[in-house]
Amino acid sequence: xxxxxxxxxxxxxxxxxxxxxxxxxxxxxxxxxxxxxxxxxxxxxxxxxxxxxxxxxxxxxxxxxxxxxxxxxxxxxxxxxxxxxxxxxxxxxxxxxxxxxxxxxxxxxxxxxxxxxxxxxxxxxxxxxxxxxxxxxxxxxxxxxxxxxxxxxxxxxxxxxxxxxxxxxxxxxxxxxxxxxxxxxxxxxxxxxxxxxxxxxxxxxxxxxxxxxxxxxxxx
Amino acid sequence: xxxxxxxxxxxxxxxxxxxxxxxxxxxxxxxxxxxxxxxxxxxxxxxxxxxxxxxxxxxxxxxxxxxxxxxxxxxxxxxxxxxxxxxxxxxxxxxxxxxxxxxxxxxxxxxxxxxxxxxxxxxxxxxxxxxxxxxxxxxxxxxxxxxxxxxxxxxxxxxxxxxxxxxxxxxxxxxxxxxxxxxxxxxxxxxxxxxxxxxxxxxxxxxxxxxxxxxxxxxxxxxxxxxxxxxxxxxxxxxxxxxxxxxxxxxxxxxxxxxxxxxxxxxxxxxxxxxxxxxxxxxxxx
Numbered sequence: 188x189x190x191x192x193x194x195x196x197x198x199x200x201x202x203x204x205x206x207x208x209x210x211x212x213x214x215x216x217x218x219x220x221x222x223x224x225x226x227x228x229x230x231x232x233x234x235x236x237x238x239x240x241x242x243x244x245x246x247x248x249x250x251x252x253x254x255x256x257x258x259x260x261x262x263x264x265x266x267x268x269x270x271x272x273x274x275x276x277x278x279x280x281x282x283x284x285x286x287x288x289x290x291x292x293x294x295x296x297x298x299x300x301x302x303x304x305x306x307x308x309x310x311x312x313x314x315x316x317x318x319x320x321x322x323x324x325x326x327x328x329x330x331x332x333x334x335x336x337x338x339x340x341x342x343x344x345x346x347x348x349x350x351x352x353x354x355x356x357x358x359x360x361x362x363x364x365x366x367x368x369x370x371x372x373x374x375x376x377x378x379x380x381x382x383x384x385x386x387x388x389x390x391x392x393x394x395x396x397x398x399x400x401x402x403x404x405x406x407x
Numbered sequence: 408x409x410x411x412x413x414x415x416x417x418x419x420x421x422x423x424x425x426x427x428x429x430x431x432x433x434x435x436x437x438x439x440x441x442x443x444x445x446x447x448x449x450x451x452x453x454x455x456x457x458x459x460x461x462x463x464x465x466x467x468x469x470x471x472x473x474x475x476x477x478x479x480x481x482x483x484x485x486x487x488x489x490x491x492x493x494x495x496x497x498x499x500x501x502x503x504x505x506x507x508x509x510x511x512x513x514x515x516x517x518x519x520x521x522x523x524x525x526x527x528x529x530x531x532x533x534x535x536x537x538x539x540x541x542x543x544x545x546x547x548x549x550x551x552x553x554x555x556x557x558x559x560x561x562x563x564x565x566x567x568x569x570x571x572x573x574x575x576x577x578x579x580x581x582x583x584x585x586x587x588x589x590x591x592x593x594x595x596x597x598x599x600x601x602x603x604x605x606x607x608x609x610x611x612x613x614x615x616x617x618x619x620x621x622x623x624x625x626x627x628x629x630x631x632x633x634x635x636x637x638x639x640x641x642x643x644x645x646x647x648x649x650x651x652x653x654x655x656x657x658x659x660x661x662x663x664x665x666x667x668x669x670x671x672x673x674x675x676x677x678x679x680x681x682x683x684x685x686x687x688x689x690x691x692x693x
Contacts, residue, residue: 198557258434259430260427263430270431274437274438281445282447285450285452285453286452288460312423
């Protein structure tokens with residue numbers, strides 16, 4: 188995992204949130220959970236709903252792990268993390284089915300898959316199991332927001348180009364570039380947006396930092 | 408992590424083993440408690456929204472306005488007594504009375520009574536399915552009957568909507584676990600609208616073919632399903648040619664296509680026979 192551990196005093200809330208959105212954006216920087224990011228982002232609304240679900244699961248799981256870390260035996264920590272994630276995913280799954288049935292019908296299948304999202308378990312192992320409550324909460328929030336933002340951007344990009352609409356409202360007649368609505372187009376969209384992220388970072392840092400750290404993720 | 412697995416580790420002491428088991432047990436118990444609470448908190452809303460979806464699907468299938476009355480008839484089997492109970496009440500009612508009619512399996516009337524809607528049916532009764540009767544001015548204006556058929560893997564549940572003369576007006580798949588892209592394609596509008604407009608007699612003799620569907624028929628079915636302005640006219644124009652032909656199967660999903668056709672056939676057939684028995688006893692509640 189290419190995540191930097193944070194030795195010494197934990198960073199501030201603002202730093203942690205910005206870290207999740209930019210420096211360690213789960214999709215564009217860590218390249219984690221790309222498959223679901225491609226699967227659901229044919230429209231911006233699907234991306235939004237799954238992003239919100241991931242945000243909740245990440246924050247709730249991180250907080251649970253940091254509160255219960257003394258009770259979790261190190262030898263079985265990964266199974267226990269999985270149980271914690273699965274509990275929160277099921278809770279959110281049930282809530283969505285009850286309160287947003289129309290949206291749930293579209294993304295329900297993917298919500299259940301959040302259990303296996305690499306980004307969530309990696310934050311539990313890397314951050315939540317080592318840090319106190321407050322920084323963990325903001326780290327989870329930042330990572331969740333980073334993922335949500337990434338899904339929103341990919342969704343908007345693909346829906347605009349692939350279906351010629353935004354949030355279901357048709358903007359152009361027909362489908363300008365259907366390719367982007369297809370799965371292969373999803374990966375190209377992520378690559379293009381990743382390049383944009385790199386470019387922005389290069390510009391804002393103005394050559395202060397060296398070359399961007401490689402983002403060698405290979406999770407689900 | 409993978410390295411940890413490969414490296415030999417000192418065997419666990421009994422004390423540590425107990426702690427591991429405790430750690431996992433506490434996690435599982437706490438998780439189960441959270442899920443139980445969430446379930447109790449959301450179940451009511453989930454059921455209410457499922458009912459609302461069902462109600463609007465029924466109205467849509469029959470083309471009803473919001474104020475047409477809908478009667479729900481639940482059907483139960485009394486295993487010991489070899490009897491079938493029909494319990495009729497306005498759809499979604501939580502108060503008032505339900506009318507219960509009991510028949511023996513060979514169709515003889517065994518009893519009839521009014522019971523409060525709030526009183527649940529006996530635990531020994533096995534649910535057999537439901538049907539919905541839309542009424543206008545005390546006469547049936549259409550039926551939606553729930554049917555079930557054996558799909559490729561698990562049962563497929565479907566709704567068949569009929570005119571008072573049992574001509575099919577719509578068909579929906581409400582539950583299927585067949586594979587997306589193959590068996591699940593039977594829920595596609597172009598497939599399910601093939602049944603629409605066929606009479607009960609035609610449905611009884613309906614067959615399935617693996618021939619490709621004519622393009623114009625497919626386009627007409629899709630337009631019809633999308634409620635396009637010219638949809639009904641295009642559908643009607645081609646129906647005369649197609650109604651004598653079999654149902655066109657979904658490519659690669661002949662078993663599911665046959666299962667749905669068989670399900671529609673059985674549902675219509677059973678309902679027709681039941682309805683003649685049941686209708687005289689429902690006059691008071693329609």
